[in-house]
Amino acid sequence: MQGYDVCIVGGGIIGCSIAYNLAKRGLRSVVIEKNALGSESTQAGAGMLGAQVEMEKPGALFDLGILSRALFRDLQQELKELSGVDIELQTSGILRLAVSEEDRRSLLDRREWQSAAGQKTEWLEDDDLRKEVGDLFGSTYGALFLPKDHQIRAMAFLRALVSAAGRLGTVFLEHTELIGFVRKGDRIVGIETNNGPFAADAAVIAAGAWSGIVGKMAGLELPVFPVKGQSILADFPTPVTPFTVFTHGTYMVPKVTGHLYIGATMEMAGFDKTATLQGLNRLLSDAARIMPSVGKLGWSGNLVGLRPGSQDGLPFLGQVPGLDGLYVASGHFRNGLLLSPITGVVMAELITSCTPRVDLSPFRVSRLW
Numbered sequence: 001m002q003g004y005d006v007c008i009v010g011g012g013i014i015g016c017s018i019a020y021n022l023a024k025r026g027l028r029s030v031v032i033e034k035n036a037l038g039s040e041s042t043q044a045g046a047g048m049l050g051a052q053v054e055m056e057k058p059g060a061l062f063d064l065g066i067l068s069r070a071l072f073r074d075l076q077q078e079l080k081e082l083s084g085v086d087i088e089l090q091t092s093g094i095l096r097l098a099v100s101e102e103d104r105r106s107l108l109d110r111r112e113w114q115s116a117a118g119q120k121t122e123w124l125e126d127d128d129l130r131k132e133v134g135d136l137f138g139s140t141y142g143a144l145f146l147p148k149d150h151q152i153r154a155m156a157f158l159r160a161l162v163s164a165a166g167r168l169g170t171v172f173l174e175h176t177e178l179i180g181f182v183r184k185g186d187r188i189v190g191i192e193t194n195n196g197p198f199a200a201d202a203a204v205i206a207a208g209a210w211s212g213i214v215g216k217m218a219g220l221e222l223p224v225f226p227v228k229g230q231s232i233l234a235d236f237p238t239p240v241t242p243f244t245v246f247t248h249g250t251y252m253v254p255k256v257t258g259h260l261y262i263g264a265t266m267e268m269a270g271f272d273k274t275a276t277l278q279g280l281n282r283l284l285s286d287a288a289r290i291m292p293s294v295g296k297l298g299w300s301g302n303l304v305g306l307r308p309g310s311q312d313g314l315p316f317l318g319q320v321p322g323l324d325g326l327y328v329a330s331g332h333f334r335n336g337l338l339l340s341p342i343t344g345v346v347m348a349e350l351i352t353s354c355t356p357r358v359d360l361s362p363f364r365v366s367r368l369w
């Protein structure tokens, strides 16, 4: 049986970030992925680092997002040097448009608590916005500009992590599916896969929307569920908006590849990943309400992914009580790309018996039991 320090189940952005951080600490991990690396929720991600735009209230998730967002600049440099891959970090900010009087009030309130928390925010009235971008948008009730909410390209980021971790000794096995855990008393000592068993001192469940299913194999009740997201890629040869534009649920993210990413639906459809005309149609009409010219752009493609949801909207990060050597990092829902750097760091700290730099009690695995 091949032996590793750690077996990581799931080759999405979370599993790969944990592998990279473990490798930097000198541990040898194997990442097993039942399909291709990054081929599930990660490939569908818009790449927004929305530590402010995605958070409606202060709390542990907001704090975690701010910490994680701050890691990207150094990570970009570090990964470029190790892997040669550019994660395409764009720092032009995110504009959150107010679409009603109520929306405006709630955004002004958000501006207040985020500013009080030391985060940069700017308020633009509709007239100011028109001075900046002309008639690009329909009429608004003003907009909250968040200059520090950046973006990356999801698959470039994944490739950079895989390549860098690989250079540091991590083994990545695609088309390798976990089918069970190997236990010795109340300790995990390895995993069973369709390609044979692997011995390990620890295992991490980072299987995205499938983490509940994987958890059951260890007798663990892990309430992670799939939330389907559909999005559209339009050709966007001359960027008319330098920044990401966001309203309730719908957003447009200009990519350096010349695409405009228009996302995303939120659907409870189990594990079904069918792209539906209804979903795409709703997305387009919502986008056209924000930016009327969007319908004239060329069609480039569409993406579908299953976000790993959790009942309270928080990820599960930590060790499984009563089962030594088993860890969970899942349930990152709409913000797994944003949260992947800090997740990788704190999970590596936990696994190597260091005190995590973040209080992980709000994210503990047993909190909903």
Ligand SMILES: Cc1cc2nc3c(=O)[nH]c(=O)nc-3n(C[C@H](O)[C@H](O)[C@H](O)COP(=O)(O)OP(=O)(O)OC[C@H]3O[C@@H](n4cnc5c(N)ncnc54)[C@H](O)[C@@H]3O)c2cc1C
Binding pocket: 009, 010, 011, 012, 013, 014, 015, 032, 033, 034, 035, 036, 037, 038, 039, 040, 041, 042, 043, 044, 045, 046, 047, 048, 049, 050, 176, 177, 178, 179, 206, 207, 208, 209, 210, 211, 214, 228, 229, 230, 231, 263, 264, 265, 304, 305, 306, 307, 308, 329, 330, 331, 332, 333, 334, 335, 336, 337, 338, 339
């Ligand atoms: C449309 C859309 C837009 C999004 N936009 C953003 C955004 O702008 N910013 C942001 O931060 N986040 C965004 N997200 C969310 C983000 O993509 C996810 O939170 C993140 O990708 C989750 O990563 P993960 O590694 O947990 O899951 P995944 O990427 O789904 O990876 C889990 C992996 O585990 C594998 N697996 C499952 N079971 C097994 C098994 N038994 N054995 C082996 N492997 C297994 C799966 O095949 C999968 O590849 C978006 C998501 C969607 C769908």
